[in-house]
Structure formats: C-alpha cells, structure tokens
Amino acid sequence: MPMVPVVQVFRADLPAGVVPFPEGADVLQVLWCPFTHEFPASPWPLVFWRDSAAVQAVLPAPPTDPAATRWQVPAPCVVYPERVTEYPNWDLPEDLADEWRDDFRRLKAAIPPHAYSDFAEAPGTKLGGYPSWFTGEGWVDCEGCGGRMDHLLTVASWECDGGSWHIWLPLEDRDEDGGRAVPVDPTGLDLGSLGSVYLFECRACPDRPFAHWWDCC
Structure with missing residues (x-):
C-alpha cells in the first residue's frame, strides 16, 4: 500500500534554528498511511530525514490507493515557510x-x-513551536530514555479558523479590504472534526525516534 506524502521541507528553505536537522540530512519528509488506525485514531505517520544528493530517480507523481480516505490525502500545495513568534x-x-x-x-x-x-499559539500546519491542543495536552515520552519528546510538526486540517485568521493570516493572503482571500483549508484535509496530527521526536537519543498524537475539537 503506497504511503501518502504529507510534508516535505528543505533545510535551506527554513529560517535558521526552527528545527535541528540531523548531520548529513537536508530534507525532512513526512508520509502517512491514509486510513484511520487504532488509538490514536488518525493516519499513521512516518518521518524520514534524507540527503537530497543521494536521491536517485523521482516519480513524476506519488502513487495513491483508490481506497484511501480522501480527506486524509492532502491536495498538492507549495509551502512558503515563515517564522513567527508564539x-x-x-x-x-x-x-x-x-x-x-x-x-x-x-x-x-x-x-x-x-x-x-x-x-x-500559531494555528495550522507548522514546524516546531508549541502544539495547539484542542482538548488537552498530548505530549509523548520517549520509550528509549523516558524524557519528554520535542514537538517536531503539527499537520492541521485548517490553517486558521473563523477567529484566528484575523490575527495569523499573512498579509499577502488578504484582499485589498483586509479580508480573507484564500481558503482556510488549502490541503483539503479533515483529520476528524477539523483535528490535527502532532509529531514528536526525541533529540536526546542518537536515532531520533518519533511518535505521534491526534486530537480534534
């Protein structure tokens, strides 16, 4: 069953210090299985750190499973990283x-x-920063060392909601009257009642193990 690409970011495109990349890696890729799994009931993600120079043949388009849950397969989007303070x-x-x-x-x-x-907290899909919980904290402890993992990435259904867009929507995404000129759900994701999938990693362990959590409103 093909995994679905969710997020791909190059270290060179990110503001310095947002997320520390492992030595020898310059690309972060997150994929997931686009079906609802058992607890935490969400798509099941995988994290890959890659060296772009070592990548060989690249498919023109990623394969998809016709039976995949359509609202767990994101529409193709171009990412323009912007650093914010939260x-x-x-x-x-x-x-x-x-x-x-x-x-x-x-x-x-x-x-x-x-x-x-x-x-x-900034809403939407983001690297680093503070998770925007819906119902309560979902921090994950590392199974290896027992320490609390660091927040790596939030994949959100919406980039903002009816209230938060007034504060967080970039100026270039507003119309001439200051209103919203772009959809709040450009990826088309709906992760369980507009929820989010949170990915964590342990930077204290040499192999940087990861885990995830899912939460919705």
Whole structure:
C-alpha cells in the first residue's frame, strides 16, 4: 500500500534554528498511511530525514490507493515557510497563568473578542513551536530514555479558523479590504472534526525516534 506524502521541507528553505536537522540530512519528509488506525485514531505517520544528493530517480507523481480516505490525502500545495513568534497556551506554567491573569483580562478588553489564546499559539500546519491542543495536552515520552519528546510538526486540517485568521493570516493572503482571500483549508484535509496530527521526536537519543498524537475539537 503506497504511503501518502504529507510534508516535505528543505533545510535551506527554513529560517535558521526552527528545527535541528540531523548531520548529513537536508530534507525532512513526512508520509502517512491514509486510513484511520487504532488509538490514536488518525493516519499513521512516518518521518524520514534524507540527503537530497543521494536521491536517485523521482516519480513524476506519488502513487495513491483508490481506497484511501480522501480527506486524509492532502491536495498538492507549495509551502512558503515563515517564522513567527508564539507563546504557550495549554503549556503555560500554572504559576505564570495565575500571575498574568489580569494581563489576559486587559488584553481581551482592549481587543475584543480575542483572548490570550488567540495570540499565543500559531494555528495550522507548522514546524516546531508549541502544539495547539484542542482538548488537552498530548505530549509523548520517549520509550528509549523516558524524557519528554520535542514537538517536531503539527499537520492541521485548517490553517486558521473563523477567529484566528484575523490575527495569523499573512498579509499577502488578504484582499485589498483586509479580508480573507484564500481558503482556510488549502490541503483539503479533515483529520476528524477539523483535528490535527502532532509529531514528536526525541533529540536526546542518537536515532531520533518519533511518535505521534491526534486530537480534534
């Protein structure tokens, strides 16, 4: 059964320091099996770090299984990486959340109807940064060393929603009146009620094992 290509990024196209690439690799490829698997009930992903100079013949188009779940096969898109600054929301330490509670109230009063969560984590598909959880934290511990894995990639159904696009949609994706000029779901993915698949890796272990989690609203 052919795997479905989901994300491919070249190190040269990324802002420096977003994700550390293994030595000798300059391409990150994520593929998945486009069927819903058991818990976590999502497409089952695989992570590959490659040396582009070692790649030989390349297929003109990746093969697909006619029986594949269509909303788990992304439409072809060109990626234009952009670095943004974000902050933890679900992962904000409790003592800081208590200390900043009044600041959050002032922020919401100053820019209604937005709350701190609207400004904290960038929505959509992204490398690195903080996962934008729906129902709760889904961090994964490494089976090898026992440490908490690092967030590598979020693959999201939508790049933004009806509220977050006002803050996070790039200027070049807006019309002359400041409205949304592009669809919020350019890939056509629907990962279970507009959910996301989160990929994690352990950078402390030499083989950089990975795991994933799935969450939806």
